Amino acid sequence: MRLSSPTITPAAGPIRFTFDGREVDAIPGESIAAALSAAGIVAFRHTAKGEPRGLWCGMGACWDCVVTVDGRSGQRACMVKVEAGMRVEGTPPRDPARLAEAPAAASERACDVLVVGAGPAGLSAAIAAARAGAQVIVLDERGEPGGQYLKPLAGSQADAEPDAQFRRGAALVAEARAAGIAIHQGAAVWGGFARDEIAALVDAAAVTFRPRRLVLAPGAHERPVPVPGWTLPGVMTTGALQALARAQRVSPAERAVIAGSGPLNLQLACELLAGGVQVAAVVEAAPKPGLGAWREVLGMAKASPDLAWDGVRYLATLRRAGVPVLWGSSILACEGTDRFAALRVAAPDGERRIEAGVAALNMGFQPESGLARALGCAQRFATEGSGAEIGRLETVTDEEGRTSVAGVFAIGDGAAIGGSRVALARGRLAGLAVARDLGFLAPEDAAARRDLARALAFQQALWRIFAAPAFDADAIDDTTTVCRCEEVTAGSLRAALAGGARTLASLKKVTRAGMGRCQGRMCGATVARLAGAPAAEDAFAAPRAPIRPTPAAALMREVPEGFEAPVIHAPTPTRWRSPAMPLAPENRACDVLVIGGGVLGLSTALYLAREGADVLLADRSEPGLAASTANAGSLHVQLLSYDFGDKAEALGTAGPAAVTLPLGPRSIALWKEIARDAGEACGIRTEGGLMLAETPAEMEWLHGKTAVERGAGIESHVVGANELRDLAPYLAPRFLGAAFCPLEGQIDPLRGTAALVALARRAGARVAGGVEVTGIARDGARFAVTTEGGTIRAGRVVVAAGPWSGHVAAMAGVRLPVGGLVQQVIATEAAGPLIPHLVAHAGRHLSLKQGPHGHILIGGGWPGEHDPATGATRNRRDSIEGNLWVAGHVVPAVAGLSVLRAWTGMNVHIDRAPILGEAPSCPGLFAAVTSSGYTLGPVAGRTTADAVLGREKVAHAFSIHRFG
Structure with a gap:
């Protein structure tokens, strides 16, 4: 409905646009959300799970009201102004229109x-x-x-x-x-x-x-109000409804209920009444001020008499209009099917059900x-x-x-x-x-x-x-959605906590809470409280660049690619970690101690435990919080152009990378076994990988590369331009051909790592987080491994700490030639099925795929920054811009999507072949380090387990012995 006013009138005549094919009247200058609300439309879209959604925050922070506007995806209905003839749809476009023009140069x-x-x-x-x-x-x-x-x-x-x-x-x-x-x-x-x-x-x-x-x-x-039904269309923040009523002069319904705490709710109720909306009730969580509140009232009147008078005036207006103000009342649930219908509250005199067409909720900011x-x-x-x-x-x-x-x-x-x-x-x-x-x-x-x-x-x-009762995270019902973007319930979060997750960082990676468009703005605090996380910044979702969804096309800038990511020869362990944990009595001794809870350490522990070994895996934080879940989930088999300073090296027959080639297919087969044993697919798809060529020189190099790969037993061949267009119509038409490797694909690293943790524990391995190793010393025939929580006595030790393995091995006097590289990954918003392949480029830095949730994942070795003081890594602006330019150069549809986030992780830097096996100078201490860690983790773990058990020697090409 449109609100009435004796002094406010439309500034122009009506126009029309369409929403999902239906014609809607609007006034120039109002937002799409306002026009839809005036027409009584509150459901703007449906989520991936089929749930209807509409306006929530009304100020562009939650991104829950996104619609498609004239083919442009991800447009916020609360921010975009309506135009005559505009075509608005609640579904993502099949062929997204370009969102912006690429910058001609750096500005x-x-x-x-x-x-x-x-x-x-x-x-x-x-x-x-x-x-x-x-x-x-x-x-x-x-x-x-x-x-x-x-x-x-x-x-x-x-x-x-x-x-x-x-x-x-x-x-x-x-x-x-x-x-x-x-x-x-x-x-x-x-x-x-x-x-x-x-x-x-x-x-x-x-x-x-x-x-x-x-x-x-x-x-x-406004802060989240996680109660049953709070995601229903027609339930929104008080600020959202006030923006509609005060600024846009509309209301989604003729009858409203306002609930939560604070004077903004009272102001909105009066503004709605003045515009002709019936206010069913104002539900206030704070108890009704009594005589004991006179000091505060006098203090308010002395400090700001006009604001204090406003409060008195609001209450008097509501009283005259017969609007009940239910003091000391809490929100129980928002009811409805496809839209809000009623609010259930617990009042001092018992439970009430208040029917209305729209609900405004505010519990602070x-x-x-x-x-x-x-x-x-x-x-x-x-x-x-x-x-x-x-x-x-x-x-x-x-x-x-x-x-x-x-x-x-x-x-x-x-x-x-x-x-x-x-x-x-x-x-x-x-x-x-x-x-x-x-x-x-x-x-x-x-x-x-x-x-x-x-x-x-x-x-x-x-x-x-307005002192409301304390927030009780335990009172949130298991079925209540906490993360609006990823549709994660309180029950899912509690299940993850019961499964061993202890921090917001691990909860995000297990459940995806906080990974959506709003980057945790609407759920981070609630998740932190559910987890009992410490009251500090690391209890909230970390800010990522971009700090809000941003059109990829606007950031696409070609930057020089003649770089080699700087090698960090002694990377500092990141200062952030999950809280330290005391050693449990059963973890003070073991046959094999695996240090490092990434995919390689977990695979090693899994295969050792399956053979009956007494295994303890210790991680300074929580398993899988570093590169194992910061990577993009590529399953690489073929040689990558940007892995080599000189492309001719890839065409040799004896380089470390070429010798490593046969490990890829073996490891992917093990990943599929892991998924089978875990009872879930882990997002594994092996529909092939493409390495593209757009110059004759790149085509010539691809022919040589595939010959090397075939010599190593890898199925790989070169396809021409016509065959490539049939195979991958999503690509730009500029390519002369590509190398196609049918074995390549992808995995969801979050699910794959979680599966490894579950299987390792199921096999009998003990997995302990919050255990930082501070020293490794001989203790007779065994090792005494000191940690913050006590000493672990182990018969054998496996160092699987990724880029920090050199730091750990040095505690035992062993030198491992291991460093680190900071590399980035970019994720766009989800799109419909578009790219089945793993895509790389023979002459540019690119690794691109479409993940299981529809997001385009973009990488390719673009460097980030490393802070040696804290160990933290962060993005570089030019890496984001350059990486996006290459992605759009290869797949034009990327220009029609927004970037949700870009992140960095510390990757392993070695001589391109795994470093495995027993250290010659320290019998009983084993190295387990590899590049392409996510692809090769299972096979390297299997090989390490065999070496620890004395079943099979590590091949010299992968052995620590090759370094003397």
């Missing part, structure tokens, strides 16, 4: 101050800095400045008498423009690679900003801290505020907004929840501090500090008035 812009976010905090900071003389640029993702609190009326409406909140927003924006500030709306920051390297899309074009100072003011989003965290700004865990006991990360700052990273400021609700007046005051103080840092004259502002003190006092009193 960079320098400025004194870059402000991210045009809400109260960001605009206030920008104005203060600009008036002091700084050149200021503001980037904001929304279509209009003002943020959530000061958002203006949509362009579809005209207001003859704007209210005080609208007037404040308009005045602030006018002040900013008068100060000469460049405000870019619709500008999405997708990555923060350094304080002076902020990657953004401005007018759909990629720009890298190089500011002297950076101010982060990205605002907040969480800062949008992803960019601050990506830049390394220190965080704190906070639980203050209405409904906030679930917890949230806030950026640590001083009173002027300085973070732990020099030159970076964080302000407003995007740093710490405090409301608009705190944001305005902190923004002004930060802007003045930034100006002083840059050498401009900017006086102290005592009035701003007084305003801040009053606003903080008001906020603290408000939180005490």
